[in-house]
């Protein structure tokens with residue numbers, strides 16, 4: 062039986078079969094991880110795709126092929142979301158180029174663009190980083206002369222949404238490449254390449270893998286030549302994933318649709334409850350009809366994801382909330398099977414209030430979560 066993706070397959074089928082070999086008697090559904098540094102490679106080194114562990118690995122390739130069926134373009138695996146981000150920034154912003162990015166995009170992405178790259182590299186290459194809010198016309202107005210427009214939608218942690226198709230069109234008219242950090246949505250909920258972006262960057266640490274047990278990332282490319290440039294960067298810099306992580310990620314992919322469906326359903330119910338709770342303010346969830354992101358999110362996302370943000374009065378109130386909750390882990394990251402949350406201001410770097418909470422909905426029973434939130438908020 063063939064596992065070649067059928068264009069008629071829906072998400073639930075595609076994730077289960079993605080990247081699997083054709084069914085052949087006596088073989089497992091999915092081969093185990095391949096641990097190898099050198100491979101047997103007599104004579105012509107181009108005769109086999111596998112010669113040395115930094116160049117390629119069959120377990121990466123299987124996962125990358127699975128990702129390609131979801132993203133709609135060739136994918137390159139990295140050992141973290143930040144390694145994927147850095148690979149695109151380093152290879153796609155030319156000397157003297159201009160990089161336009163949202164001022165509320167993921168904190169570390171802003172840090173590498175404004176601190177590491179300008180200091181160590183970007184400034185030396187004459188690169189100009191311009192930041193603007195993702196909501197409003199700021200990004201569009203900054204596009205003149207830009208080489209790369211970086212987008213993130215929904216943003217982490219504020220959950221602002223930008224119009225990817227409209228911005229991609231404007232960026233292309235200005236001659237810029239478009240990158241979308243699609244970590245909060247994943248390719249099942251939002252397809253940046255189909256919306257016109259040239260690259261999607263994803264931290265697979267989050268919902269893509271969802272079990273809180275590995276760190277990975279990938280870049281999806283519209284253009285095969287760009288994918289080759291990114292792959293060459295990976296090979297030369299040696300920023301490579303371990304085969305065990307790649308294998309775990311591929312295994313976790315089979316449940317992505319089931320996990321996201323449950324997380325989105327539960328998030329909608331939790332957000333609806335939080336939005337009217339007297340001790341909670343500033344609830345943001347793109348699925349809520351009154352959310353400022355709702356209209357654009359409904360246009361470009363299939364569903365609204367498993368992340369909600371809200372605020373309590375102050376840091377002490379958040380501490381009381383965590384102390385009273387028996388289901389919400391106090392932890393960073395999001396997208397996993399365990400419900401978790403954190404007071405984001407404890408890290409610094411994001412323009413959020415002291416009582417701002419980013420909440421990641423897991424797979425626990427929705428009624429148990431609603432009960433737990435009622436109880437914990439009652440103690441605030």
Ligand SMILES: Cc1ncc(COP(=O)(O)O)c(C=O)c1O
Nearest residue numbers: 141142143167217244264266277
């Ligand atoms: C939106 C976003 N992009 C990129 C990253 C970086 O991913 P990683 O931690 O896998 O390097 C994160 C991590 O939180 C993120 O939230």
